[in-house]
Amino acid sequence: MSQPVVGVVMGSNSDWPVMCKAVEMLEAFDIPHEYQVVSAHRTPDLLFEYAETAQDRGLKTIIAGAGGAAHLPGMLAAKTIVPVLGVPAVSKYLKGVDSLHSIVQMPKGIPVATFAIGEAGAANAALFAIAMLANNDPALAKKLQDFRETQRQAALNMKLPPEA
Numbered sequence: 001m002s003q004p005v006v007g008v009v010m011g012s013n014s015d016w017p018v019m020c021k022a023v024e025m026l027e028a029f030d031i032p033h034e035y036q037v038v039s040a041h042r043t044p045d046l047l048f049e050y051a052e053t054a055q056d057r058g059l060k061t062i063i064a065g066a067g068g069a070a071h072l073p074g075m076l077a078a079k080t081i082v083p084v085l086g087v088p089a090v091s092k093y094l095k096g097v098d099s100l101h102s103i104v105q106m107p108k109g110i111p112v113a114t115f116a117i118g119e120a121g122a123a124n125a126a127l128f129a130i131a132m133l134a135n136n137d138p139a140l141a142k143k144l145q146d147f148r149e150t151q152r153q154a155a156l157n158m159k160l161p162p163e164a
């Protein structure tokens with residue numbers, strides 16, 4: 001795959017069941033991407049290096065997922081002007097509401113675009129990154145329109161009650 005334009009990072013490999021939904025979406029749209037564990041708490045030096053090199057390495061967006069005291073997206077945003085899309089991971093005890101509140105309440109001046117808790121948030125963060133890339137890529141814009149159309153048809157074809 002060519003040089004990554006979207007970076008997907010997560011605080012722990014325990015976030016993978018959520019964050020793989022972002023990776024799967026990027027793969028479905030053939031977006032060059034990379035993914036790895038980066039933690040503001042456990043690997044702060046790596047976080048700084050990741051953020052400081054992101055723009056020069058060609059990343060156009062970073063999707064960052066973390067749970068609990070989810071400082072990863074905000075600290076990345078503090079260190080780079082590459083747009084950061086935050087995904088609240090589902091946490092064990094507070095079910096991701098803690099992650100959501102940690103990510104969404106950024107101080108004025110350092111934005112993190114915050115998505116829904118869990119799998120839908122991860123998939124939507126990837127779709128949002130794709131939509132931003134599609135602004136300058138007509139072929140990708142067409143793919144995104146086709147995706148919407150497929151989804152629309154699937155909803156129109158839904159039967160009630162749902163089949164088992």
Ligand SMILES: Nc1c(C(=O)O)ncn1[C@@H]1O[C@H](COP(=O)(O)O)[C@@H](O)[C@H]1O
Pocket residue numbers: 010011012013014015038039040041042065066067068069070071072073089091
């Ligand atoms: N929130 C963060 C950060 C961070 O914000 O940098 N680093 C790890 N974590 C989170 O800790 C949770 C538990 O991690 P473990 O399962 O490894 O104990 C994960 O959801 C991770 O995102």
